Amino acid sequence: MIRGNSGSGKSSAAKALQHKIGRNTLMIPQDIIRRELLWAHDGINTAAIPLLISLMEYGYANSEITIIEGILNSEWYKPLFDQAVRIFKEENIYAYYYDLTFPETLKRHETKSNKFDFGEEEMRRWWKEKDYIGFIKEKTLTEELTLDETVELILSDVQSY
Numbered sequence: 001m002i003r004g005n006s007g008s009g010k011s012s013a014a015k016a017l018q019h020k021i022g023r024n025t026l027m028i029p030q031d032i033i034r035r036e037l038l039w040a041h042d043g044i045n046t047a048a049i050p051l052l053i054s055l056m057e058y059g060y061a062n063s064e065i066t067i068i069e070g071i072l073n074s075e076w077y078k079p080l081f082d083q084a085v086r087i088f089k090e091e092n093i094y095a096y097y098y099d100l101t102f103p104e105t106l107k108r109h110e111t112k113s114n115k116f117d118f119g120e121e122e123m124r125r126w127w128k129e130k131d132y133i134g135f136i137k138e139k140t141l142t143e144e145l146t147l148d149e150t151v152e153l154i155l156s157d158v159q160s161y
Contacts, residue, residue, distance in 0.1 A: 001067075001068050001069070001072075001084070001093060001094070001095040001096065001136075001138075002014050002017075002067065002068075002069040002095075002096050002098075002154075003069070003070065003071065003072045003095070003096070003097050003098070003131070003133075003138070004071070004097055004098025004099070004100065004141070005071060005098065005100065005102075005105050005123070005126065005127055005128065005131075006071060006105060006109070006118075006122075006123050006126050006127075007105035007106060007108045007109035007112070007123060008098030008100050008105055008108065008141075009098060009108055009141075009147060009150070010069045010070065010071075010098060011029060011031070011069060012147055013069070013096075013141075013147060013150050013151060013154070014027050014029065014067050014069035015027065016147060016148075016151045017067060017151050017154055017155065018067060020151055020155055021064070021065055021155070021158070024063050024064045024065075025063060025064060025065045025066075025067065026055070026058070026059040026062075026063040026065070026066045026067065027067045027068075027069065028052060028055045028056065028059065028066065028067065028068040028069070029069055029070065030048065030052065030068065030069065030070020030071065030072055031070055031071075033048050033051055033052055033055070034046060034047075034048035034070075037051070038051065042071075042073070042076065043076055044075070044076050046076065049077065049079050049080050052068065052077075052080050053079070053080060053083045055068075056068065056080075056083065056084060056087055056088075057083075057087060060087050060088060065158065066088075068080075068084075071126065073128060073131060074128075074131045074132065074133045074134065081133055081135070081136055084136070085135075085136065090136060090137075093136055094139075094154065094157050094158055095133065095136050095137065095138040095139070096138060096139050096140075096141050096150075096154060097131070097132055097133075097138040097139070097140055097141065098141045099130060099140045099141065099142060100142070100143045101143065102123075102124070102127055104143045105123060105127075106120055106123065109123065139153075139157075141153075
């Protein structure tokens with residue numbers, strides 16, 4: 001599970017990790033599910049949660065590794081996290097949270113292909129400081145880590161499993 005504010009690098013890390021791990025690795029991108037497949041609003045009881053849970057269940061039953069990535073607000077997505085613990089058991093969940101400054105997320109957003117889809121105003125509105133889940137242990141990813149270092153850190157944790 002890779003979480004953090006918009007512009008953190010979650011999608012880049014998840015894609016790179018999926019390619020490093022190899023075939024039969026399911027990546028579940030929250031943004032794609034919510035915004036593109038369902039065209040649903042985010043928030044409490046978002047319509048994305050049941051589909052995300054179903055995809056997690058599918059990943060558990062059919063994939064070597066399941067990666068879920070997204071902002072995944074800790075309050076709004078608590079039902080998803082509860083089900084992740086039920087499905088995978090807490091000791092089998094590797095969770096990472098990008099704890100970056102707002103200026104760093106803006107800087108990273110400028111490097112993305114969708115940088116014109118939304119900007120600082122929207123990112124500021126979505127921003128949630130230190131949005132840790134609380135009941136699932138998350139490792140903190142900082143702005144000092146490069147994309148490659150982040151992927152290697154996660155890979156070394158998952159491969160020790």
